[in-house]
């Protein structure tokens with residue numbers, strides 16, 4: 062079939078297999094271009110490994126550190142006349158590239174929140190790797206089924222206390238208007254914490270520890286975001302921020318649990334970037350468009366792969382994690398630089414539909430979004446017939 066983008070709001074319902082493979086290849090080239098990561102991890106589990114920050118973490122570990130990687134994700138292969146999801150195609154491409162270099166890579170497609178998935182991955186680690194020495198937790202999900210009670214929690218992106226009104230960008234039309242987000246009510250905060258908080262990260266580490274699958278010196282990292290004050294009502298001080306606070310609570314618990322093994326748990330605060338998860342957050346796409354313009358002009362713009370490469374190379378594995386006062390790793394440091402934030406804030410006040418392309422990098426936002434789904438990659442013939450049926454080699458039965 063000929064595969065073209067089909068965008069519905071902040072979702073693209075199609076994905077291009079060769080484009081996704083080209084996107085993965087570009088990320089591999091970035092990491093390889095920086096040389097080997099000295100003292101990097103060798104057996105890495107990435108939970109949420111198919112897109113965004115988790116995919117780039119897996120690529121940095123595999124191609125920067127020659128690590129064997131296991132990846133867990135929730136994606137769909139092609140069926141009948143529908144193409145598969147981007148994360149499916151990314152994982153297929155990653156496994157093929159790993160195999161070409163003799164690197165072990167095995168994937169698991171299903172619900173990472175479930176006990177069954179944890180048991181399956183633990184059994185695979187025991188059989189294939191013995192132990193892991195790095196565990197990346199990079200899930201972003203709108204819902205979670207509690208493995209013990211079967212209750213389904215839904216996360217919401219709301220402010221807490223007051224309704225929140227601010228500028229907002231329609232990322233399809235380029236219109237800048239205003240959005241008012243109602244405050245959380247009922248169990249919204251509790252449910253969002255249940256989905257995006259730290260409980261499941263702890264359950265993973267507990268499951269691995271119980272079977273002695275964590276090697277001495279292991280580091281585990283979960284990702285967070287803080288951002289500038291203008292987004293705090295919807296992010297840091299909103300329902301998602303409450304969940305991220307819970308991730309920090311769990312980080313301290315896990316740090317204590319890993320200490321006897323000489324291990325360490327971290328929260329890494331990453332940069333705001335276009336991913337499937339972030340494009341769903343109101344207000345944030347306009348902020349990202351303004352930020353990209355400033356950081357590209359300054360020469361400090363990074364995408365997920367540069368961020369994750371820097372996290373591994375210059376924080377986790379060089380002996381200088383440079384934690385902040387709360388013990389978090391900050392690879393959002395260039396985003397949060399005062400000069401960058403001052404310019405973004407100044408432009409935030411001025412930006413409108415009329416001056417969007419002058420003040421913000423809306424083209425960059427849109428092209429980054431399309432690239433997530435394998436569209437707009439150099440060297441891909443988008444007019445050609447493309448077979449959407451692509452196997453993830455380690456998941457051949459699906």
Ligand code: NAD
Pocket residue numbers: 108109110111112113114115133134135136148171172173174198199200201202284285286330331332333334335336337338339
């Ligand atoms: P993403 O949507 O690109 O990736 C989410 C991953 O989770 C995918 O691999 C998906 O398959 C997997 N997943 C979702 N539900 C699952 C389930 N039930 N079982 C198994 N896998 C499942 O998101 P992202 O933006 O890369 O976010 C990853 C983490 O990084 C999140 O904690 C997010 O808050 C954080 N973060 C994101 C940004 C940003 O700007 N995008 C910035 C800082 C931190």
